Amino acid sequence: MPAFGPAIRACCLALFTLALGAAPLAHAQLGPSSLPDADKQQIKNYTLNEDVFNRLMAATQEARAAGIPPQAAPDPAKVHNLDDLTRQAMAGDPRIPALVKKHGFTPREFMLANIALMNAALAAQARKDPSLAGNLNQVWVNPDNIRFYEAHQAQIAAQMQAGH
Template sequence: MLKIRGFAVGLLIVALAGVAGAQKKAESPAELADEAAIRDYVLTMPKIEAFAAAQKEYSGGKADAAVAAEGKRLEADEKSSMLEKVKMIETTCPHLNAWIRQHGMTPREFMLTPMTLMTVGIAEYAKQKGGKLPDFISEANLQFYEQHKADLEKLGLGSGGGDSE
């Protein structure tokens, strides 16, 4: 399993609620949209490195109070889907939106990079155990994950990297 701490974990948990895991079929239009976004998103090392740097800054307490407050508000919203949260960042979280953009990402990239990485990591583990991959996992992202495991672990985003906090 991926080991991502702090703010990213909160956002991922909330986003995962919308995706609902590999075994459950999406039931709502929002869940289907989240799954389609994950399937169509293309992981790259520059995107992952930008996210990792932002996450490290945030979890290290270097993000300002306004950014942290908006992040906590997003984390507390358990009803919105991942893509709904992207819209929230764009429209109701000006500090968080600006902070994300200062790190070279769009709000969509900020949400989809860790979410796609996490779902692909889970899928890769399931594949190793003989499980069936969910339809919303792209083969290209699965290959990317397998090829970049060592890099991801160095960033604390792979199966063996990072702290266990």
């Protein structure tokens, strides 16, 4: 994960319980040049909305209640595209695929939503601390998602508090 502050790392740890390992990996270790152009575009163009956000929050709460731990980062040598990343995240715990499906996501959409929300959080943090901006690759940034994240920061903070 880029060298972002402890608060943003805590957000990622708390909120992205299921796909934790994959989302930071997609951002930091793989980098956009490691993914096919179609995957890069799909990540950038994925736009968060209330429905997706509410389902992510519900999945996170349920994962916590079920004792599903944050997943380890996937092996970057085995990730050549978003589907590889998704497969590794889903394989981290046998309960994850059913939980993702229960909340109306395909595994790929679940990964996209997690990456979109995490990237928005990282971009919002970089806006507040310009020294972090160099760690953020603009290829991943969707301005609509940054606005969405900023509008939902209180709800995200409450979710993080509930998990502690």
